[in-house]
Amino acid sequence: MATYDITTDALVIRAVEQGEHDRLLTLLCPKEGRITVIAKGARSLRNKLMSPCRAFVWGNFELHYKGDMAWVRDASVIKTFPALEKDIELIYLAQYISDVSCELSGQGEPAGELLPLVLNTFHALCSDKYDRALVKAAFELRAAAISGYLPELGECIRCEKQDSLAFYLDVMGGGIVCSECIASSPELPEAEIPVDSFGMRSIILPISPTVLAAMRYVVSAPLKRLLSFGISSEVDKKTFCRAAETYVLNHLERGFASLRLYHELSE
Ligand SMILES: [Zn+2]
Numbered sequence: 591m592a593t594y595d596i597t598t599d600a601l602v603i604r605a606v607e608q609g610e611h612d613r614l615l616t617l618l619c620p621k622e623g624r625i626t627v628i629a630k631g632a633r634s635l636r637n638k639l640m641s642p643c644r645a646f647v648w649g650n651f652e653l654h655y656k657g658d659m660a661w662v663r664d665a666s667v668i669k670t671f672p673a674l675e676k677d678i679e680l681i682y683l684a685q686y687i688s689d690v691s692c693e694l695s696g697q698g699e700p701a702g703e704l705l706p707l708v709l710n711t712f713h714a715l716c717s718d719k720y721d722r723a724l725v726k727a728a729f730e731l732r733a734a735a736i737s738g739y740l741p742e743l744g745e746c747i748r749c750e751k752q753d754s755l756a757f758y759l760d761v762m763g764g765g766i767v768c769s770e771c772i773a774s775s776p777e778l779p780e781a782e783i784p785v786d787s788f789g790m791r792s793i794i795l796p797i798s799p800t801v802l803a804a805m806r807y808v809v810s811a812p813l814k815r816l817l818s819f820g821i822s823s824e825v826d827k828k829t830f831c832r833a834a835e836t837y838v839l840n841h842l843e844r845g846f847a848s849l850r851l852y853h854e855l856s857e
Pocket of ligand 1: 746748749750770771772
């Protein structure tokens with residue numbers, strides 16, 4: 591069996607206890623993408639792996655491969671996100687962001703912009719400067735956009751018109767639809783979409799010009815300025831957050847326990 595070692599920076603997006611002493615980690619790495627590794631002894635207080643081999647740690651990892659299996663040989667912490675370990679609402683939110691990243695990343699495929707996006711999002715969640723709900727929504731939309739689900743927000747996906755009295759987000763159609771096309775179609779815009787509504791054939795959400803502008807900004811802004819936007823109206827903010835969440839869940843075709851727990855605490 592081939593054995594080899596690699597050293598990589600990585601974000602721990604999941605840490606599951608295994609047996610009495612070990613942890614099974616899911617790492618998101620720049621080049622190797624998502625990998626699963628065993629951290630032997632990481633549950634023991636005096637073990638050198640205990641501190642770096644925890645969820646939401648950005649660290650440097652020395653990995654030993656034997657065939658398809660990998661073990662952590664050594665690891666060190668580069669950065670931790672203390673608020674994501676203390677605030678229960680943030681713990682679930684960080685877990686949800688990690689779960690979505692896990693779904694959107696591939697084994698052996700470079701993580702591309704997804705990794706800096708998750709790191710930026712964790713950083714923003716630890717800062718008082720940003721609105722938590724907007725940080726979450728910006729992550730959801732941007733993560734979907736860079737992972738093959740970029741919504742068409744420039745023109746109506748049915749008639750290609752760029753101007754309309756009002757636009758709607760056609761979640762499963764992957765873009766906006768103008769009010770004229772909606773008026774001549776049999777579907778009705780949804781007033782209330784339950785959180786776990788994925789798998790529906792048609793979800794049409796009314797979006798205001800402010801919400802559309804925010805969505806356009808989030809899918810195209812440079813990553814460093816991703817959160818340099820604001821939404822003043824509470825109604826628009828709610829619509830924006832609901833649109834982003836509905837969009838990513840429906841394209842992933844699943845829900846997440848972490849998200850349900852986050853909503854229970856934040857509402
Ligand atoms: Zn149209």
